[in-house]
């Protein structure tokens with residue numbers, strides 16, 4: 001085992017750099033509202049592998065705006081729930097769709113996938 005990982009307790013997944021925000025001081029530079037995203041299958045394999053080897057006590061999915069890629073977010077969060085990671089976080093700016101039905105569906109999917117700590121980013125006020 002790489003000694004650098006000896007005390008690994010937390011996993012963070014930057015799901016996509018795509019974002020609906022246009023915050024002037026974004027630490028991640030320019031964003032498009034569409035773009036690439038993380039390989040959900042590879043991320044899930046990493047969750048299973050790392051949670052099996054280390055005492056991971058928290059996992060976070062963020063972006064960009066991660067809810068532009070909700071399939072990948074839910075895959076990762078469900079894997080974390082299955083591996084009994086106690087704290088499963090999502091950071092979102094809360095704006096990913098204008099359709100109320102789709103927003104409700106997204107909220108339900110997040111709950112079912114096991115997100116249990118939701119952080120709402122208001123970076124526009126930095």
Ligand code: SF4
Nearest residue numbers: 019021023026064123
């Ligand atoms: S919402 Fe967050 S990721 Fe998106 S532009 Fe603003 S600071 Fe950057």
